[in-house]
Amino acid sequence: MNPDILISVHNLWRYYGHFCAVREVNFEVKRGQILGFLGPNGAGKSTTMQMITGNLAPTIGQITVGGQDLFENPIEAKSQLGYLPEHPPLYQEMQVIEFLKFCAKLHRVPRPQIPQALERAMEHCGLSHVGKRLIGNLSKGYQQRVGIAQAIIHTPSVVILDEPTIGLDPIQIREIRNLISKIGAEHSVILSTHILPEVQAVCNQVQIINQGQLILNDTIQGLLTQMKTTQLIIGLRHPPELTELLQVDGIEEVEQVDSTHFRIRHAAEHSPAEQLVEQSVTAHWGLFELIPEKRSLEQVFVDLTQAEEPHTTDLINKEAA
Amino acid sequence: MWTIAAKELRSLFLSPLAWSILGVLQFIFAWVFAVLVHWFLQPDIQANLANHPDGPGLTEIVVGNLLDWMAIVLLLVVPLLTMRLFSEEKRSKTLPLLLSAPISMTSIVLGKYLGLMGFFFIMLLILMLMPLSLLLGGTLDFGQVAAGLLGVTLLLAAFSAIGLFISTLTAYPTVAAISTFGTLLLLRILDWAENTGEQTGVLTYLSMTQHYQSLLHGLFDSQDVVYYLLVIALFLILSIHRLTMERI
Numbered sequence: 053m054n055p056d057i058l059i060s061v062h063n064l065w066r067y068y069g070h071f072c073a074v075r076e077v078n079f080e081v082k083r084g085q086i087l088g089f090l091g092p093n094g095a096g097k098s099t100t101m102q103m104i105t106g107n108l109a110p111t112i113g114q115i116t117v118g119g120q121d122l123f124e125n126p127i128e129a130k131s132q133l134g135y136l137p138e139h140p141p142l143y144q145e146m147q148v149i150e151f152l153k154f155c156a157k158l159h160r161v162p163r164p165q166i167p168q169a170l171e172r173a174m175e176h177c178g179l180s181h182v183g184k185r186l187i188g189n190l191s192k193g194y195q196q197r198v199g200i201a202q203a204i205i206h207t208p209s210v211v212i213l214d215e216p217t218i219g220l221d222p223i224q225i226r227e228i229r230n231l232i233s234k235i236g237a238e239h240s241v242i243l244s245t246h247i248l249p250e251v252q253a254v255c256n257q258v259q260i261i262n263q264g265q266l267i268l269n270d271t272i273q274g275l276l277t278q279m280k281t282t283q284l285i286i287g288l289r290h291p292p293e294l295t296e297l298l299q300v301d302g303i304e305e306v307e308q309v310d311s312t313h314f315r316i317r318h319a320a321e322h323s324p325a326e327q328l329v330e331q332s333v334t335a336h337w338g339l340f341e342l343i344p345e346k347r348s349l350e351q352v353f354v355d356l357t358q359a360e361e362p363h364t365t366d367l368i369n370k371e372a373a
Numbered sequence: 374m375w376t377i378a379a380k381e382l383r384s385l386f387l388s389p390l391a392w393s394i395l396g397v398l399q400f401i402f403a404w405v406f407a408v409l410v411h412w413f414l415q416p417d418i419q420a421n422l423a424n425h426p427d428g429p430g431l432t433e434i435v436v437g438n439l440l441d442w443m444a445i446v447l448l449l450v451v452p453l454l455t456m457r458l459f460s461e462e463k464r465s466k467t468l469p470l471l472l473s474a475p476i477s478m479t480s481i482v483l484g485k486y487l488g489l490m491g492f493f494f495i496m497l498l499i500l501m502l503m504p505l506s507l508l509l510g511g512t513l514d515f516g517q518v519a520a521g522l523l524g525v526t527l528l529l530a531a532f533s534a535i536g537l538f539i540s541t542l543t544a545y546p547t548v549a550a551i552s553t554f555g556t557l558l559l560l561r562i563l564d565w566a567e568n569t570g571e572q573t574g575v576l577t578y579l580s581m582t583q584h585y586q587s588l589l590h591g592l593f594d595s596q597d598v599v600y601y602l603l604v605i606a607l608f609l610i611l612s613i614h615r616l617t618m619e620r621i
Contacts, residue, residue: 105473109620131475141470145387157376158474202470 055119056083058132058210058240059104064113066099066264073099074110075264081210081257086236088255088272089244092357096264097244098138101214104242105135118209131160134208134239138215140199144188148179148198151187152205159206169205177201177231193224200228204235211235212242217250229254248350262357275352283345284316284325285309289338300327313341374480374487377471381488385454394450395496405442406503409435432514436504437589440521443500444528444585448561451529452553454492455536456546458485459616463544472620482613486537493529497522517591524588527601528581532557534608541615557581 059081066074074096081087091097102108104115106122106129115122120129143151152173156166174180177197182190187198196216203211216232217225232254235241245251251258251272258275260268268275289312291297297306297314302324305317318324325342332339385391412418413434422429429437462468471481501522507513535556540549564580577583584597 102469105469107469107472107620127475127477130473133473135469135473137466137469139466141465141467143384143467144465145384150383154376154380155470155474158471158476160475 057081058083058118059242060114060116061100061104062114064100064103064115065111066096066103066108066113067111073264074103077113077261077264077266079259079266079269081240081242083209083240084236085257086232086241086243086255087257087259088251089242089259089261090246090248090251090353091244091261092246095261097246097261098214100261101135101212101242101244102137105133105212106130107135107137131206132209134203134206134211136199136203136211136213136216138218140195141202142187142195142198144186146187147184148174148187148190149183151198152201155202156205159208161206169207173201173205176204176234178227193220196220196224196228197231200231200235204239208239210240210242214244215246216243217245217247225250248353260353260356267356282317282319284318284323284328285313285341285343285345286316286328286339287313287341288332289340290336292335292337300324300331302327315345374476374484377476377481377484378488378491381458381485382491385488385492390453391492394453395499398446398450398496399499401446402439402443402500402503406435406439409438410507430514431507431511432517433590435507436513436518436521439504440525440589441586443525447525447529447532448557449554451532451536451557452550454489455533455540455553456550457540458489458537459540459612460543460546460549464546478613478617482537482609482616486533486609489533489537490530493533494526497525497529514591520588520591520593523593523598524585527588527598528585531581531601531604531608534605534612535560538608538612538615541612541619 057080059079061077061079064074064077065072077096077100089097089100099108103110103113104117104122106126109123115129117129118132120132122129143154146154149170152170153166156169161169171180174183177200179194179197179201182194187195190198200213200216203213213232217228220228229250232241232243236254236256243250243255256272258268258270258272259266291312291314294306294308294314297303297316302318302322303316304319307315307317309315316324316328323344325344328342329339331337413431459468462471504513504518536549536553539553539556540546543549543552560579560581562580562582564577564582566576578600584600587594587597
């Protein structure tokens, strides 16, 4: 068994009655990875996370955490996990310090090390000055931080965060993202979200789940190359006829944006930018702007999730037949 | 397990509910106690008792009646305290914290149960100070007091186990409270249906009242103790089972 693989999920299925929430999910998380778990609402992100943390039993499937099977040795497996569910599990009537101390004991942090663990987690999450306050009186952002502190207090090897930045203001979101990167340096992190820039900002591995199925599992670099340029915007002071533009090598489609701007679609492997510049000089088109347009992560996401839909209905039909 | 028990006990005392229950109970039992002592000291009662050498004594009249009253009041109080054990965790979505921690379901259930029993133990301790104050001017039959105390402890433990199980069934604390109250009341009056003749049937055995009464009169019957232990074990196991099944 590779010691660097901290979580391995094999052939995971989950039904709620007849509704299949997660179908045939397989993946691995290695040490030092920050895995972004993406998907539209109701795609099965939370269900998968609940299964990995032992809150929900899968219908079929095998999960190992740090080499320990979650169902055969649940206690050993769970001791390596830190989990922040969608709703942070906080006791409103407790003080922050008191609550975190309880969590540390719950996760069997040896008694002499508790003060140290408390201090470290509170400093990491910027909670040092609210330690004595009641959790119920804290703002949503601070409660979220207490939730994260609770998940890292016992220095687990894997931290699982379910939509950690939901409902926070932009400054807090940035702080929490910094915090996640910090945690990622020491632990592995699985992070679910439907906010795409968040994945770009903090993750180094991306998984997209849609209708219970994994449809993409790639590094962030891999995803960025998927977002390769296929469009150019050019500005011409004396534009020629559209047909003339179309004759330039590599151009597949031209669309007029306004009187001087054109959107040009071209093949991914061959950019016509150079040709366009040469042509414009010789034919006096008066080129003053040439901007490659990037496909955003959002577009990749929409393309992937929507392209998959006919495919999944096919599957369902096959199963029905 | 002890971590959960300690936390449960602490958070009980952080809530005004526990304090108000302690206060109200103390007041009510002080009243009952005073009335009982006053009644016992009346000249005609004293004269009456003096004529019957094997009639009830101070322990029987004051302590026995007090504990009997306690059983009725606890019927109302236990549901209020057990309702929050799991219903509240479910409602405020804090259960995942316990479920994803490296502890078994058995420890979670036992921890919560022991925490609550700790509270009841403190409560009984405070309430028992009143009958013990009788020692200032009289003598008590300690055997009978101990049997009564054992009875009330077992009764509380059984009530709590039932309440704990019911609170695992619902996410609404009030629903848990009213269902627990109904169940406990039913268990108390179950034997009424068989109140016809000499012989007692299965309903009387199931009813809590009979088993309690004999302990109150200082009669230690292992059958009664086993009855309570069985009820406690049954409902704790059911709770563990119920919470495990919930994940599926």
